[in-house]
Amino acid sequence: MNDAYLDHASATPVKKEVLEAMLPYFSDQFANPSNIYDIGSEIKSVVDEQRAKVAELIGAKAEEIIFTSSGAEANNLAIKGVGFAHQKKGKHVIVSSIEHHSILNSARFLERMDFEATFLPVDEHGYVDPERLVKVIRPETILVSVMHANNEIGTVEPISELAAVCKEKGIIFHTDAVASAGNINVDVDELNVDLLSLSGASLGAPKGIGALYFRKNLRLMPLIHGGIQENGRRAGTENVPGIVGFGKAAELAKDKLSVKEPYVRKLRDQLIDGVLQQIEKVTFTGHPEKRLPGHASFCFEAIEGESLIFMLAQNGIYSNTGSACASKALKTSPVLGAIGIRADLAQGSTVFTINDNNTSEHIDYVLAKLPPIVARLRSISPIWGKKIPEGEEGVCT
Amino acid sequence: MNDAYLDHASATPVKKEVLEAMLPYFSDQFANPSNIYDIGSEIKSVVDEQRAKVAELIGAKAEEIIFTSSGAEANNLAIKGVGFAHQKKGKHVIVSSIEHHSILNSARFLERMDFEATFLPVDEHGYVDPERLVKVIRPETILVSVMHANNEIGTVEPISELAAVCKEKGIIFHTDAVASAGNINVDVDELNVDLLSLSGASLGAPKGIGALYFRKNLRLMPLIHGGIQENGRRAGTENVPGIVGFGKAAELAKDKLSVKEPYVRKLRDQLIDGVLQQIEKVTFTGHPEKRLPGHASFCFEAIEGESLIFMLAQNGIYSNTGSACASKALKTSPVLGAIGIRADLAQGSTVFTINDNNTSEHIDYVLAKLPPIVARLRSISPIWGKKIPEGEEGVCT
Numbered sequence: 001m002n003d004a005y006l007d008h009a010s011a012t013p014v015k016k017e018v019l020e021a022m023l024p025y026f027s028d029q030f031a032n033p034s035n036i037y038d039i040g041s042e043i044k045s046v047v048d049e050q051r052a053k054v055a056e057l058i059g060a061k062a063e064e065i066i067f068t069s070s071g072a073e074a075n076n077l078a079i080k081g082v083g084f085a086h087q088k089k090g091k092h093v094i095v096s097s098i099e100h101h102s103i104l105n106s107a108r109f110l111e112r113m114d115f116e117a118t119f120l121p122v123d124e125h126g127y128v129d130p131e132r133l134v135k136v137i138r139p140e141t142i143l144v145s146v147m148h149a150n151n152e153i154g155t156v157e158p159i160s161e162l163a164a165v166c167k168e169k170g171i172i173f174h175t176d177a178v179a180s181a182g183n184i185n186v187d188v189d190e191l192n193v194d195l196l197s198l199s200g201a202s203l204g205a206p207k208g209i210g211a212l213y214f215r216k217n218l219r220l221m222p223l224i225h226g227g228i229q230e231n232g233r234r235a236g237t238e239n240v241p242g243i244v245g246f247g248k249a250a251e252l253a254k255d256k257l258s259v260k261e262p263y264v265r266k267l268r269d270q271l272i273d274g275v276l277q278q279i280e281k282v283t284f285t286g287h288p289e290k291r292l293p294g295h296a297s298f299c300f301e302a303i304e305g306e307s308l309i310f311m312l313a314q315n316g317i318y319s320n321t322g323s324a325c326a327s328k329a330l331k332t333s334p335v336l337g338a339i340g341i342r343a344d345l346a347q348g349s350t351v352f353t354i355n356d357n358n359t360s361e362h363i364d365y366v367l368a369k370l371p372p373i374v375a376r377l378r379s380i381s382p383i384w385g386k387k388i389p390e391g392e393e394g395v396c397t
Numbered sequence: 398m399n400d401a402y403l404d405h406a407s408a409t410p411v412k413k414e415v416l417e418a419m420l421p422y423f424s425d426q427f428a429n430p431s432n433i434y435d436i437g438s439e440i441k442s443v444v445d446e447q448r449a450k451v452a453e454l455i456g457a458k459a460e461e462i463i464f465t466s467s468g469a470e471a472n473n474l475a476i477k478g479v480g481f482a483h484q485k486k487g488k489h490v491i492v493s494s495i496e497h498h499s500i501l502n503s504a505r506f507l508e509r510m511d512f513e514a515t516f517l518p519v520d521e522h523g524y525v526d527p528e529r530l531v532k533v534i535r536p537e538t539i540l541v542s543v544m545h546a547n548n549e550i551g552t553v554e555p556i557s558e559l560a561a562v563c564k565e566k567g568i569i570f571h572t573d574a575v576a577s578a579g580n581i582n583v584d585v586d587e588l589n590v591d592l593l594s595l596s597g598a599s600l601g602a603p604k605g606i607g608a609l610y611f612r613k614n615l616r617l618m619p620l621i622h623g624g625i626q627e628n629g630r631r632a633g634t635e636n637v638p639g640i641v642g643f644g645k646a647a648e649l650a651k652d653k654l655s656v657k658e659p660y661v662r663k664l665r666d667q668l669i670d671g672v673l674q675q676i677e678k679v680t681f682t683g684h685p686e687k688r689l690p691g692h693a694s695f696c697f698e699a700i701e702g703e704s705l706i707f708m709l710a711q712n713g714i715y716s717n718t719g720s721a722c723a724s725k726a727l728k729t730s731p732v733l734g735a736i737g738i739r740a741d742l743a744q745g746s747t748v749f750t751i752n753d754n755n756t757s758e759h760i761d762y763v764l765a766k767l768p769p770i771v772a773r774l775r776s777i778s779p780i781w782g783k784k785i786p787e788g789e790e791g792v793c794t
Binding site for chain 2: 011016019026030032036040072073101102108112113201210221224226236239241306309
């Protein structure tokens with residue numbers, strides 16, 4: 001069915017070895033890890049082994065990993081958990097303006113709780129300038145969150161520099177590594193971060209499992225209160241099969257990274273070069289060099305991204321608009337707005353995310369199908385070839 | 398290995414049909430249900446079919462179900478979500494004193510957020526008296542939460558009466574049905590509740606999936622902010638395999654309930670009668686009639702529950718202490734404290750939860766093994782046969 005699935009940032013098939021590792025933990029070894037008897041404590045050991053594997057992927061210690069149900073939950077736990085636990089010190093948080101919605105909306109939630117939030121602007125490549133960060137830090141700033149890599153435009157941020165700014169001032173630093181882990185090296189010490197979010201699904205584990213790394217002894221208010229699972233930091237019976245899948249996927253991701261990175265980079269460059277050579281009036285979005293190896297993102301002029309996605313899908317090519325947009329209101333992705341993409345152009349946003357199960361033939365196939373589809377959509381576009389009058393470009397929000 | 402697994406309230410094996418239903422959604426039909434293209438929207442339809450099945454189990458509409466990662470998350474979403482969304486009306490919540498920790502600690506979290514919380518006492522059977530509820534309601538009360546059935550002592554609460562009290566006064570009513578769903582009839586209209594929590598795991602779905610029912614149009618602040626999954630009420634990519642498992646488990650639970658209920662009730666009564674006949678100085682805890690059909694709970698005098706659990710497990714019998722207790726401090730379960738069980742007696746708490754995969758032979762086996770184990774533990778107990786001096790019984794906290 002999937003001739004060329006190039007939407008790995010949205011969803012990735014569970015790896016065969018991952019599912020195999022999980023299978024015994026549904027019906028056979030099903031006990032609750034909180035139980036004191038043998039079959040319970042055996043499962044607890046299994047959970048802790050996976051904790052060590054996930055920690056190893058990012059250079060952390062097992063006891064610094066809190067399992068969550070998703071990257072979104074990890075992001076919520078980081079922002080709200082630090083906010084509520086450290087509010088006596090100050091009630092100001094800074095997040096970049098191109099964060100995932102789970103960060104942006106957690107910061108907005110804190111605003112409703114009488115915190116102040118600064119949404120830090122980025123440059124035209126979506127890059128967060130450490131000097132810009134310095135300028136918005138206040139004495140009451142307790143937390144800064146900047147994502148390691150952006151899922152929509154692929155830009156990789158200068159996390160260690162940003163974190164150094166914060167460390168100097170005693171401010172807690174969080175990064176969302178959902179898009180980067182398994183694609184580039186992620187090491188909590190090199191990045192110098194206090195908290196880091198992960199999603200199992202993006203590593204080939206199933207949906208429904210994530211993790212938050214927190215530097216040992218960092219105080220954190222739980223998001224889910226209740227029992228003392230995850231050392232009192234996240235209540236609820238552990239998702240044992242999901243955790244086992246996550247552990248296996250983290251292990252595989254670590255082993256394969258050095259081979260995967262150059263492999264997908266080559267495919268990505270093949271795609272980018274082909275698109276820019278064969279199609280006119282295309283804006284390549286995100287940072288030209290500092291970007292995820294498997295990430296290619298474009299805005300095609302005079303095209304509705306959704307129509308393009310549909311027509312590509314009819315040909316077995318799966319890609320993404322990056323973010324849903326309400327075309328009537330010319331409301332575009334906040335990320336594309338933040339990097340200054342004109343609203344009409346942002347409508348034509350299309351994102352391809354490549355994984356190591358893709359091949360050069362997939363890219364050839366996309367390069368054969370995409371140009372005629374773009375040409376066809378432009379031929380029926382009311383704005384193709386017309387200059388948008390000044391002031392009517394729409395507003396990026 | 399499991400000669401007699403009688404700890405189904407802690408964990409239940411995933412049913413064969415449930416795992417089979419889930420398998421295609423790991424590696425084959427893996428797309429993200431938020432995606433607009435065909436393979437994404439097909440998964441969205443699958444998710445919504447499961448939503449309808451879960452709704453059907455409790456007499457609700459599909460659009461009234463929010464999938465969560467656990468019963469604990471559903472409880473947190475109910476308490477905090479109502480608290481934050483309705484705080485302009487008032488900042489007082491009432492929960493029974495025998496609620497699950499995810500309710501008790503969510504209420505305590507609201508106290509830290511300048512709410513007031515009342516922990517409503519129960520009678521000696523753990524029963525919540527509607528007249529007692531009336532007395533603690535204030536003009537600023539916005540939410541009452543009382544569990545449908547208690548996991549530690551099996552008591553089934555008079556939810557429809559308690560909810561009627563609240564409805565009359567315009568107060569939102571939540572019930573935690575994690576222990577009851579699949580064991581007794583759970584119907585949101587009969588119970589007259591506004592919110593109801595479920596766990597997939599207790600129905601034979603895997604760990605890592607739960608749901609919150611909310612009556613249509615009820616305002617709720619999300620616990621996990623981010624994207625617009627679950628109609629904007631719970632962010633994060635949907636746990637598709639878990640949701641499919643939950644749907645199947647809910648369907649099976651509904652189909653089997655009328656057969657399961659009398660079946661496990663008979664086994665339970667066989668166990669209770671046998672224990673009370675064969676062992677002296679045993680207190681049967683919870684309500685004698687209004688209790689879960691598969692739930693038998695006891696406190697054995699002069700015994701450490703943990704030792705009993707271990708010795709039973711050595712014989713392949715799996716049961717629970719009900720709640721972990723720090724024996725040195727004579728700190729007992731808050732539930733047993735709330736029903737007035739003496740602290741030294743509460744140490745000997747043992748809970749058996751029976752499911753339809755248990756047989757009469759399992760109960761015979763327990764009744765053969767349990768009395769000599771109790772006798773042996775009592776023979777080495779420093780307090781067996783001694784009267785605990787007045788004032789030295791310890792305090793239940």
